[in-house]
Amino acid sequence: MRLIPILTALAVTAFLVLAVLQRDALFRFAQENHLALVMGTPEDEGAETEADPAPVEEAPAAPAPQGVRVVARTSQAEIVDTAVILRGQTEAAREVSAKAETSGLVISEPLRKGTFVTAGQLLCELDPGTRGAALDEALARLEEAEARVPGIEAGVPEAEARLQEALARVEEAEINARAANALKRDGFATETRVAATLAAVRSAEAAVSAARAGLETAKSGLKGAQAQIRSAEAAVAVARKEIDRLQVKAPFAGLLETDVAELGTLMQPGALCATILQLDPIKLVAYVPETEVARVELGAMAGAELAEGSRVTGEVTFLSRSADPTTRTFRVEITAANSELKIRDGQTAEIAISTAGVPAHLLPASVLTLNDEGALGIRSVTPENTAQFLPVSLLRDTREGVWLGGLPDKVEVITLGQEYVETGVKVIPTYEEAASEIGQ
Template identity: 55%
Template sequence: MRLISLVNAVLVIVALYFLVFERDSLFAFAGREDNAPESEAAETTGVAPEQAVGVVALRSTAREIDSAVVLRGQTKADRQVEVLAETTSTVVSAPKRKGAFVEAGDLLCELDPGSRPAQLAQAKAAKLEAESRVPEAEARLEEAHARVDEAEINLRAARKLSETGFGSETRRIAAEAEMRSAEAGVKAAEAQVKSTSAGIEAAAATVSTAELEMDRITIEAPFQGLLESDSAELGSLMQPGSLCATVIQLDPIKLVGFVPETEVNRIVVGAPAQAQLVTGLQVEGRVTFLSRSADETTRTFEVEITVPNPELLIRDGQTASIRIAAEGAKAHLLPQSALTLNNEGQLGVRTVGAGNIVDFVPIQLLRDTAEGVWVGGLAETVDVIVVGQEFVTAGVVVAPTYKDASQ
């Protein structure tokens, strides 16, 4: 009895093996045992019509679609600046509250001027005093040049008289000494002029420093935007580096995402883009920046899209689903149920080929929509099995029933 049970088990295993792994060969063997073909289709395929598997096929023609690059990202303010103090003083202006809209040049914080106006006035007075010394120095220089001219005339006369014997040697020596004294006077006058000019420049630098210090007591908005924080409170002590306020610009706003290195060459600066925020808001813009350097950790490239935001409906830091238009491609719109896997686990579809013989064609999944999936890798016109594709394999003869893509 035990031997009979083992024989039965072996027979069952062999039958299951041929049914599962050698199904095509088993079907072909069974077909050869049938009667001769009785129809024109049987003459072509070698299979009788009653043996063909009935399936439903979709006759699809490729259409042009924009093969968009899809990525996740977030919104980012176009500009955000922390406006800091540059001097030490106390705030004397009422604070502006966060959320307030400011224009470029609007006052954010006003500081107590203290002694700065007096220092500025003193610097200006010192500059005027230095400038008043210029005419005197220039007059002394002209006087020194005149003495040089006079001493030069006297020296020439003394030398000529000494050569002809009508003048003493002592007079010539005295004339030369007078000439050297006049030249020394010119040098002294020139030095005085230079000193006066240097004094004017130093006074002007002091005035500029005092004016800059006066400008620092008024802290203004650098650009149009919103206050992201309250400005400094009245009476607060400000020091260089202390925060006055944070200004953020949201119009326009940027969408920032990261593109994998396999897709980066499909994106160009200036390409149109669309995005849907988590709030459901749909926005449009254009690519304004594409990084040339990949992130060392993720091997992705940063991309920025500038989007108009005149009503400030888009906030900083919102998650967005971004679609960047890329070069178009031919694709077929198929029901998602038509996709299947072959024995190697490759994604594709089963099609009806010549002689109604099934073929498996690998595909590339381009886009998933509510109407179906857009796939590439197929011929311009193809008959895709949409019902019964799981019951046939490549090489099996089918009896297809066709339907239009609109059905």
């Protein structure tokens, strides 16, 4: 009753032993006959033709070629545009928080977030308080300082005239002193007269010193008056600037991201009035790995697809020269038009930056295979009709196929049977173009 299971076990054991000991022979048998099972052999095609009723003398058959039958395709390289693919986000071209520079109560009606404002438009106006009176006081002091200048300026020429008069008296006293000395030598003048002329010289010299001191005093007074004028002008400028700070205006055209400060709010220096975003143009920001940064150039065209499906194009306007210390990537910015303000700040974007074209082959993804080292590539037919493994780089995946780089300009790609051959194995290629002609 158990004879059949025993026989089955013996048959399976014998098959497993044969498969292990004769593995190489079985592998060669599969390589030589797998395409015959798929495409049929010339003998099979002859069997399917209608038999000739008249007997024909058969010529001696030629020896069958040795090798593995494969299907191949002749591929010619084409120049294709490659792109650096990055994932980034949109950013506003400019974002500013308009803040108060002085204190005061808000007296203007607020604008609501989302409102478009123009450059210089009033956002917040503060109560002036006593700032107008402070400006009037500064103006009055300026007028007072300016009124003092003419009188002080007139005193300077007067002091100069007094100095000239004192110098003339010194000269006159010196002449009298020389004359008295001459008369004394001739016996016509007394010692008293000589002493009197010398005293007159000393007195004239003292008058010169006093006149010079008076001139310096007049000039100092003029400088002091001019300094008071400048001080008064500075006070006027400060008062006017303080009044200008009562109005917080938009520095550029954009959208309000927040509500403007509410009416009656007490503002202090540094308090937020509103946040403004400039979205036209918009920036697309991403980070390029150091392996790809050499392919990106300023001015290169770029495109992006946003998360909701919309697309935008622009050009590279900034490429960082310093890598992020953590990720070792480089910041790249793309500027794009956004006149309708449909693109918002912070949207996720798939960015493609165009680079120089490279030669590549468009082939079906099924031709890709791996070698023993795990490298991605294809198997081709050499001029000696042997298989050869060629490593490739995957450039782009499309609906028509994959663009592969790293191959010669012209290559015979094995499209069917590449998994059954290795480098150096003899092959019998059948080209797709020839097969299509036979089918026609």
